[in-house]
Amino acid sequence: MLAAFDNHLMDARPRHMTWLRRGLIEFLYFGFKNARSCLFVFTFLAAMLLMPRSGILGIPRYDMLLIVALAIQFWMVYARLETWDELKAVCLFHVVGFALEAFKVSGSIQSWSYPDFAYTKTFGVPLFAGFMYASVGSYIVQAWRMFDLRIRHHPPYWMAALIAILIYANFFTHHYIGDYRWYLAACALGLYSRTVVIYRPLDRDRQMPLMLGFVLIGFFIWLAENIGTFWGLWRYPDQLGAWSIVHLSKWSSWSLLVIMTFTIVAGLKHIKSKIHIAEA
Incomplete structure (x- = not known):
């Protein structure tokens, strides 16, 4: 049924209708x-919200979430909703995300914490946490196929890769040498100023600035982060006594992370073939 639904959504046969319809x-x-x-x-978000804090059948909540995340990924590949190449990219997002999490919860940084016990905690981070980053990559991979995305006036790939690396590095180095996110955001804005994403919601191509897409995705991730902290899956230091909304500055951090994620996805061979690299 899901495959039939996908085929229906991606059916690009011309439709004749009034402009309002x-x-x-x-x-x-x-x-x-x-x-x-x-x-x-x-x-995965439903699993996080519905999972009892005490876990299930004596299995701690964080460990059960890891089992659920692995089961979802296995099912998506088995049902051919995700290719092996796409799974490799999602796994890379998991590794990149876990490394960032391990640094952020370390004793010298303590940007946030995971308060519950888990057998699968490593360096203070439950292994399911990497899937929260992988879910961003999964969305971009799936959206690329569903919307038949094409990118025009993409900057030279080495420049895109360099800014992505610097964005990732800043998440670590800003604790020691200052936060340069706004400088990086300005560089990214200049780099992608001419870049547009062409997408197909129905049977006709539409387009929008790629940077706008980064900002919008970052906003929805920020909303999801508020849900996760409200349910106590992890907590920022100012939320230990009572929950409060995640600071709006995190929206900018997530938008930058989306740029990095997009660059990794764009590195997939079958996607790179659809990208137009500007010569001048």
Whole structure:
């Protein structure tokens, strides 16, 4: 049924309709395709919200979430909702995310913490945490296929890779040499100023600035982060006594992380073939 739904969503046969009806239908299909691209995100988020804090059958909550995340990934590959190449990219996001988490919860940094016990905690980080970063990559991978994304005026790949590396490094180094996120954001803005993403919500191509896409995805990740902290999956130091909204500055951090994630996804061979590199 899900495969049939995917085929229906990606059916690009021309439709003839009035401009008003087209606008409404394209808006609906845009929402459907985004929801479908969030398959891993929604299922994993549902598991996080529904999982009892005490765990299930004596298995701690964090460990059960790891089992659920692995089961979802196995099912997506088995059902051919995700290719092996895409799974490799998702695994890379998991590793990159886990390394960042291990640094952030370390005794000398303590940016946030995971208060509950888990057998699968390593360096103070439960292994399921990496899947929160992998879910961002999963969304981008799935959306690329569902919307038949094409990128125009993409900057030279070495420049995109360099800014992505610097963005990732800043998450570590800002604790020692200052936070340069806004300088990096300005560089990214200049780098992607001409870049547009072409997408197909229904049967016609539409386009939007790629930077706008980064900012919008970052906003929804920030909302999901508020949900996760509200449910006590992890906590920032100012949330230990009572929950409070995650600082709005995290939106910028997530938007920058989306740029890094996008660059990794763009490195996939079958996606790079659809990217137009500007010669001048």
